[in-house]
Amino acid sequence: MLRYTLMRFGIFVGCLLVVWCLVYSGLAPRGLGESNGLWVILLALVFSAPISFVVLRKQRDLASENIVRRVDRAKANLEANRSQEDDADDDARGTRAQGQAQEQAKAS
Structure with missing residues (x-):
């Protein structure tokens, strides 16, 4: 660029x-x-x-390709971060639900 x-x-x-x-x-x-x-x-x-x-057509096309690669990489990183957050949230909810089920079983 x-x-x-x-x-x-x-x-x-x-x-x-x-x-x-x-x-x-x-x-x-x-x-x-x-x-x-x-x-x-x-x-x-x-x-x-x-x-x-x-x-400068050739240089402009190369610069455009570099920008597209950067944007695609940023999107992939964002999606990876989202899936990590979703997995962590799902794990936390699952652990909490298991704890509540165990407490209810003890109370019964």
């Missing part, structure tokens, strides 16, 4: 540099007034998103 994030950030920084060069060389339009920095960042985001979507 970290690798995918760093690669995506790298693509954004590359696009940011390219857009900055294009804007300051006059090939791309400048922002209005003092908004030029924000304009450059927005253009870089617009260009980097589809590039990341296409170029």
Whole structure:
């Protein structure tokens, strides 16, 4: 996941540099007034998103598989803990019921 994030950030920084060069060389339009920095960042985001979507498809799929494995493992651990709690509760109830039956037998 970290690798995918760093690669995506790298693509954004590359696009940011390219857009900055294009804007300051006059090939791309400048922002209005003092908004030029924000304009450059927005253009870089617009260009980097589809590039990341296409170029990082394999890494995104691997990251997704890792997340699914972690979620499945967490679900399995939760289910194992639930069954342990249920078994302990059933044992405690069974022991208590046997004790009550023995007390009733002694009282009779």
